[in-house]
Amino acid sequence: MSSVAGLKQSVLQANLDIVRDKLVVATFGNASGIDRNNNHIVIKPSGVSFETMKSEDMVTVHIDGSLIDHHLRPSSDLDTHLVLYRAFDDIGGVIHTHSTYATIFAQAQVPIPCFGTTHADYFRGEIPVTRSLRSEELGERYVTATGEAIVETFSNSDPLEIPAVLVAGHGPFVWGRTPKEAALNALILEECARMAWHTMQLNPQVAPISSMYRDRHFLRKHGAHATYGQ
Amino acid sequence: MSSVAGLKQSVLQANLDIVRDKLVVATFGNASGIDRNNNHIVIKPSGVSFETMKSEDMVTVHIDGSLIDHHLRPSSDLDTHLVLYRAFDDIGGVIHTHSTYATIFAQAQVPIPCFGTTHADYFRGEIPVTRSLRSEELGERYVTATGEAIVETFSNSDPLEIPAVLVAGHGPFVWGRTPKEAALNALILEECARMAWHTMQLNPQVAPISSMYRDRHFLRKHGAHATYGQ
Amino acid sequence: MSSVAGLKQSVLQANLDIVRDKLVVATFGNASGIDRNNNHIVIKPSGVSFETMKSEDMVTVHIDGSLIDHHLRPSSDLDTHLVLYRAFDDIGGVIHTHSTYATIFAQAQVPIPCFGTTHADYFRGEIPVTRSLRSEELGERYVTATGEAIVETFSNSDPLEIPAVLVAGHGPFVWGRTPKEAALNALILEECARMAWHTMQLNPQVAPISSMYRDRHFLRKHGAHATYGQ
Amino acid sequence: MSSVAGLKQSVLQANLDIVRDKLVVATFGNASGIDRNNNHIVIKPSGVSFETMKSEDMVTVHIDGSLIDHHLRPSSDLDTHLVLYRAFDDIGGVIHTHSTYATIFAQAQVPIPCFGTTHADYFRGEIPVTRSLRSEELGERYVTATGEAIVETFSNSDPLEIPAVLVAGHGPFVWGRTPKEAALNALILEECARMAWHTMQLNPQVAPISSMYRDRHFLRKHGAHATYGQ
Numbered sequence: 006m007s008s009v010a011g012l013k014q015s016v017l018q019a020n021l022d023i024v025r026d027k028l029v030v031a032t033f034g035n036a037s038g039i040d041r042n043n044n045h046i047v048i049k050p051s052g053v054s055f056e057t058m059k060s061e062d063m064v065t066v067h068i069d070g071s072l073i074d075h076h077l078r079p080s081s082d083l084d085t086h087l088v089l090y091r092a093f094d095d096i097g098g099v100i101h102t103h104s105t106y107a108t109i110f111a112q113a114q115v116p117i118p119c120f121g122t123t124h125a126d127y128f129r130g131e132i133p134v135t136r137s138l139r140s141e142e143l144g145e146r147y148v149t150a151t152g153e154a155i156v157e158t159f160s161n162s163d164p165l166e167i168p169a170v171l172v173a174g175h176g177p178f179v180w181g182r183t184p185k186e187a188a189l190n191a192l193i194l195e196e197c198a199r200m201a202w203h204t205m206q207l208n209p210q211v212a213p214i215s216s217m218y219r220d221r222h223f224l225r226k227h228g229a230h231a232t233y234g235q
Numbered sequence: 236m237s238s239v240a241g242l243k244q245s246v247l248q249a250n251l252d253i254v255r256d257k258l259v260v261a262t263f264g265n266a267s268g269i270d271r272n273n274n275h276i277v278i279k280p281s282g283v284s285f286e287t288m289k290s291e292d293m294v295t296v297h298i299d300g301s302l303i304d305h306h307l308r309p310s311s312d313l314d315t316h317l318v319l320y321r322a323f324d325d326i327g328g329v330i331h332t333h334s335t336y337a338t339i340f341a342q343a344q345v346p347i348p349c350f351g352t353t354h355a356d357y358f359r360g361e362i363p364v365t366r367s368l369r370s371e372e373l374g375e376r377y378v379t380a381t382g383e384a385i386v387e388t389f390s391n392s393d394p395l396e397i398p399a400v401l402v403a404g405h406g407p408f409v410w411g412r413t414p415k416e417a418a419l420n421a422l423i424l425e426e427c428a429r430m431a432w433h434t435m436q437l438n439p440q441v442a443p444i445s446s447m448y449r450d451r452h453f454l455r456k457h458g459a460h461a462t463y464g465q
Numbered sequence: 466m467s468s469v470a471g472l473k474q475s476v477l478q479a480n481l482d483i484v485r486d487k488l489v490v491a492t493f494g495n496a497s498g499i500d501r502n503n504n505h506i507v508i509k510p511s512g513v514s515f516e517t518m519k520s521e522d523m524v525t526v527h528i529d530g531s532l533i534d535h536h537l538r539p540s541s542d543l544d545t546h547l548v549l550y551r552a553f554d555d556i557g558g559v560i561h562t563h564s565t566y567a568t569i570f571a572q573a574q575v576p577i578p579c580f581g582t583t584h585a586d587y588f589r590g591e592i593p594v595t596r597s598l599r600s601e602e603l604g605e606r607y608v609t610a611t612g613e614a615i616v617e618t619f620s621n622s623d624p625l626e627i628p629a630v631l632v633a634g635h636g637p638f639v640w641g642r643t644p645k646e647a648a649l650n651a652l653i654l655e656e657c658a659r660m661a662w663h664t665m666q667l668n669p670q671v672a673p674i675s676s677m678y679r680d681r682h683f684l685r686k687h688g689a690h691a692t693y694g695q
Numbered sequence: 696m697s698s699v700a701g702l703k704q705s706v707l708q709a710n711l712d713i714v715r716d717k718l719v720v721a722t723f724g725n726a727s728g729i730d731r732n733n734n735h736i737v738i739k740p741s742g743v744s745f746e747t748m749k750s751e752d753m754v755t756v757h758i759d760g761s762l763i764d765h766h767l768r769p770s771s772d773l774d775t776h777l778v779l780y781r782a783f784d785d786i787g788g789v790i791h792t793h794s795t796y797a798t799i800f801a802q803a804q805v806p807i808p809c810f811g812t813t814h815a816d817y818f819r820g821e822i823p824v825t826r827s828l829r830s831e832e833l834g835e836r837y838v839t840a841t842g843e844a845i846v847e848t849f850s851n852s853d854p855l856e857i858p859a860v861l862v863a864g865h866g867p868f869v870w871g872r873t874p875k876e877a878a879l880n881a882l883i884l885e886e887c888a889r890m891a892w893h894t895m896q897l898n899p900q901v902a903p904i905s906s907m908y909r910d911r912h913f914l915r916k917h918g919a920h921a922t923y924g925q
Contacts, residue, residue: 030426031419033353081455103353109430112350113438120802122865123723123793143451174444175352189721196720200799202437207892208803214864221833225771260656261649263583311685333583339660342580343668373681404674405582432667490886491879493813541915563813569890572810573898603911634904635812662897 009045009074012038013063016047016098019184023102024055026192033103033176035080038184039090041097044068046090050077081148088152089180093164098184100191103176106198110134111171117197118213120204124197125214125222127190129166132197133158137173151175166227169194239275239304242268243293246277246328249414253332254285256422263333263406265310268414269320271327274298278316280307311378318382319410323394328414330421333406336428340364341401347424347431348443354427355444355452357420359396362427363388367403381405396457399424469505469534472498473523476507476558479644483562484515486652493563493636495540498644499550501557504528508546510537541608548612549640553624558644560651563636566658570594571631577654577661578673584657585674585682587650589626592657593618597633611635626687629654699735699764702728703753706737706788709874713792714745716882723793723866725770728874729780731787734758738776740767771838778842779870783854788874790881793866796888800824801861807884807891808903814887815904815912817880819856822887823848827863841865856917859884 019036023029032055037048047063065074066083068090080086086099102108110117110132117132119125135154142150155170155178168190169179179194181187204211213219224230249266253259262285267278277293295304296313298320310316316329332338340347340362347362349355365384372380385400385408398420399409409424411417434441443449454460479496483489492515497508507523525534526543528550540546546559562568570577570592577592579585595614602610615630615638628650629639639654641647664671673679684690709726713719722745727738737753755764756773758780770776776789792798800807800822807822809815825844832840845860845868858880859869869884871877894901903909914920 030353031423033356105426105430106433108351108353109433109437112430112434113441115438120864121798123720123798126723137445138448140445140447143447147451174350174448193721196795200795200802202433203796203799203892204802206436206896207799208805211803215827215830217830217833218828218864221837260583261653263586335656335660336663338581338583339663339667342660342664343671345668367675368678370675370677373677377681404580404678432663436666490813491883493816565886565890566893568811568813569893569897572890572894573901575898597905598908600905600907603907607911634810634908662893666896 009040009047009065010060012040012045012047013060013065015184016049016063017058017060019098019100019188020049020055020058022185022188023100023191026188026195028102028104028191028195029055030103030105034101035082036098036100036184036188037080037083037086038098039068039096045073046086048083048086049080050075051080053077084148085152085155085178088149088156089178092152092156093159093180095165095182096168096180096187097182098180098187100179100184100187101176102179102191102195104191104195104198106202107169107171107177107194108175109202110198111176112174114173116171117194117201119219120201120211120213122214122218122222123193123200125219126226127193127223128169128197129219129223129227130162131213132167132169132171132177132194133162134171135173166223239270239277239295240290242270242275242277243290243295245414246279246293247288247290249328249330249418250279250285250288252415252418253330253421256418256425258332258334258421258425259285260333260335264331265312266328266330266414266418267310267313267316268328269298269326275303276316276320278313279310280305281310283307314378315382315385315408318379318386319408322382322386323389323410325395325412326398326410326417327412328410328417330409330414330417331406332409332421332425334421334425334428336432337399337401337407337425338405339432340428341406342404344403346401347428349449350431350434350441350443352444352448352452353423353430355449356456357423357453358399358427359449359453359457360392361443362397362399362401362424363392364401365403396453469500469507469525470520472500472505472507473520473525475644476509476523477518477520479558479560479648480509480515480518482645482648483560483651486648486655488562488564488651488655489515490563490565494561495542496558496560496644496648497540497543497546498558499528499556505533506546506550508543509540510535511540513537544608545612545615545638548609548616549638552612552616553619553640555625555642556628556640556647557642558640558647560639560644560647561636562639562651562655564651564655564658566662567629567631567637567655568635569662570658571636572634574633576631577658578665579679580661580664580671580673582674582678582682583653583660585679586686587653587683588629588657589679589683589687590622591673592627592629592631592637592654593622594631595633626683699730699737699755700750702730702735702737703750703755705874706739706753707748707750709788709790709878710739710745710748712875712878713790713881716878716885718792718794718881718885719745720793720795724791725772726788726790726874726878727770727773727776728788729758729786735763736776736780738773739770740765741770743767774838775842775845775868778839778846779868782842782846783849783870785855785872786858786870786877787872788870788877790869790874790877791866792869792881792885794881794885794888796892797859797861797867797885798865799892800888801866802864804863806861807888809909810891810894810901810903812904812908812912813883813890815909816916817883817913818859818887819909819913819917820852821903822857822859822861822867822884823852824861825863856913
């Protein structure tokens with residue numbers, strides 16, 4: 006992804022993907038992507054309907070937060086995206102949705118256990134929940150603080166092995182090497198959340214699958230020894 | 236919204252919105268709007284299918300209940316709408332549906348707690364349930380009494396801060412500054428009800444989000460200090 | 466409905482209605498109607514896909530079970546329909562589906578309580594479950610015995626006040642004054658079952674609405690004092 | 696099914712059926728078929744989107760696993776399909792999906808009881824869950840070992856009487872006399888799983904239907920005395 010035009014197109018497409026996949030209720034959703042060569046981030050504009058949104062409506066900002074190219078305001082969640090791009094070096098796209106089941110786990114403040122291979126093919130373990138924000142984080146810096154709470158949650162884990170998080174009382178943030186991969190991860194997350202919810206109701210005692218079984222699936226798709234490309 | 240024709244169009248659109256958003260089962264749904272300048276209310280006619288309904292089929296009545304302009308009978312829920320417009324000065328549109336999850340809470344007589352920011356962006360706290368109607372309210376004045384029970388429920392709260400209610404054993408009434416806003420609120424209410432239901436099953440001990448977190452979201456969209464328009 | 470051609474058309478339409486309303490999984494569904502003047506019953510043929518079914522494929526049989534006009538075999542559930550038409554004088558259409566939530570109550574052998582006005586507008590009280598069939602009823606006369614168990618369930622109630630039943634371990638049979646009304650009742654039944662299921666999980670202690678509230682709704686649509694036509 | 700071209704077409708169609716029936720999330724699904732005359736198996740290729748897949752993209756392999764005709768790699772689940780065709784002589788098609796409710800039972804490691812006639816029309820008893828795979832089965836031979844665990848589960852039952860299984864922590868494999876029948880069984884399985892899940896929540900004490908009631912349904916569609924063709 007070398008040109009800004011290409012990045013705008015792929016960010017637009019990721020925004021359309023999450024609508025097509027029914028991960029967006031009303032306007033609760035946004036996607037972004039980054040060009041790591043010059044630290045330019047492209048993100049969905051605020052207050053534009055998904056139906057009429059065009060590639061050229063995407064907003065370009067520097068990773069330091071300064072506006073570069075825009076005729077519309079960036080998504081109000083921009084500052085969370087910025088924190089994630091700064092902290093997680095290898096990610097190339099970020100998605101935020103309020104998709105139903107992922108948001109249910111975020112609201113219930115329950116991590117999503119890895120109950121099966123659907124989950125293990127994309128996430129190497131449970132999807133964590135952030136701590137709740139402290140009162141002093143709910144002021145001006147709220148959107149940034151949300152990103153910081155996410156980064157804190159990953160202090161001991163690799164964000165490309167668990168490319169999603171549940172913000173307590175809010176909803177999921179999901180990422181990937183590209184905006185397209187982030188959108189796919191957001192779709193898989195929602196389905197894994199739906200199945201985990203029902204699995205827990207059906208058998209409250211069930212344990213996650215073994216780490217060996219999980220890695221049998223995760224590692225054939227990811228990492229140095231992946232046996233098939235994504 | 237100055238002309239009756241414009242109001243009829245926006246009421247028709249709100250009626251179509253709730254069908255598009257799958258909030259209406261069979262014919263259980265109706266939308267209305269008010270022109271506060273002359274206290275004219277426009278409401279869906281009774282017994283006309285949503286598919287063939289036209290702007291000119293909308294019925295106009297005075298806020299005192301007298302018919303002004305109609306070739307069809309008004310919705311059988313008219314009297315509830317009238318009570319709401321009389322009691323809640325700032326509302327401009329009212330919606331009634333039997334949308335699935337909101338109706339489930341109404342039937343279970345359980346308020347919908349504010350478990351997350353999806354809810355807090357539109358409703359400043361839990362969605363209340365009315366008291367049950369008394370036997371003597373189930374006669375001729377039944378539809379009016381339904382409205383009165385709603386108004387009673389809001390004796391200590393601002394209807395524009397909580398623009399929805401669950402009528403016990405019946406279903407939701409939702410409102411807003413315009414018919415369009417009421418229809419959007421009805422959609423968000425249904426999604427919040429769906430997520431709250433599943434949140435409570437997943438974690439029966441979970442508490443609502445803090446009032447500070449809730450207001451961080453509600454107040455950036457509503458009130459004097461809103462940072463972005465609706 | 467005087468001509469057989471008209472009845473065939475309305476039975477075809479009822480069969481298409483239940484597919485459109487997603488009440489039919491695979492081929493689990495059939496609709497019939499009766500011309501009471503000559504006791505001719507028209508029913509869906511067996512083994513024809515809903516997509517390609519035509520009005521002239523409908524099978525005509527006498528209420529005594531003898532075939533009158535057919536180039537295809539009648540639905541394998543015919544004998545149940547016959548028993549219902551013989552026992553319930555005022556019904557004009559019968560529908561059988563395996564619609565998801567109604568079938569869930571049938572499988573769980575739990576009646577569907579009247580928890581709200583959606584239910585009360587169409588059904589004057591809970592939807593009953595039949596007794597289980599006895600071993601000796603599972604032989605040759607099985608399909609007829611199913612009908613007899615339904616009729617037994619209504620020995621003390623009016624089938625037009627409760628126009629639906631859940632056959633234990635099987636699924637719903639629904640009826641009405643016409644095939645079209647039966648199809649609408651089947652749709653409302655499914656939605657009431659869905660809402661009742663979720664209502665019971667949310668509040669296991671909740672009681673049905675009062676008989677007075679229930680009748681306030683049922684009787685404005687049905688019976689001698691109905692205030693609006695169907 | 697005499698020609699490879701015909702088999703490729705019917706395998707393609709089965710792959711499209713499971714997408715149409717919403718049994719496939721992302722790319723989690725594949726169908727195959729066998730020509731028993733020469734032991735040729737046709738299976739979905741790996742890494743091709745369902746939208747653009749053509750009949751000629753299907754991969755042909757011998758039942759011993761050797762590639763016969765392909766310009767694409769076979770599905771990564773091929774080895775499981777091979778084990779099933781070798782062990783179950785009468786099956787002609789195999790389907791694997793991660794369909795939501797069947798996968799939920801697989802994850803919860805709970806068999807799907809036969810609670811009703813929808814289930815009994817297609818499956819003569821509960822749908823079993825395989826044992827968990829042992830650590831030594833999670834290496835190179837993992838995909839084959841999955842098939843072996845399935846075959847082990849059927850050591851005392853007839854795979855054409857129970858044409859489906861839940862692989863623990865993974866999802867369903869389903870089969871039939873043809874790819875088309877396997878795809879239909881996969882759809883019925885998903886609906887039976889959905890209804891069983893809700894039945895168990897509604898009435899945790901409910902028992903499966905009697906074997907006599909079950910066989911009344913299963914045997915009229917299957918076996919020597921079937922009274923109507925499939």
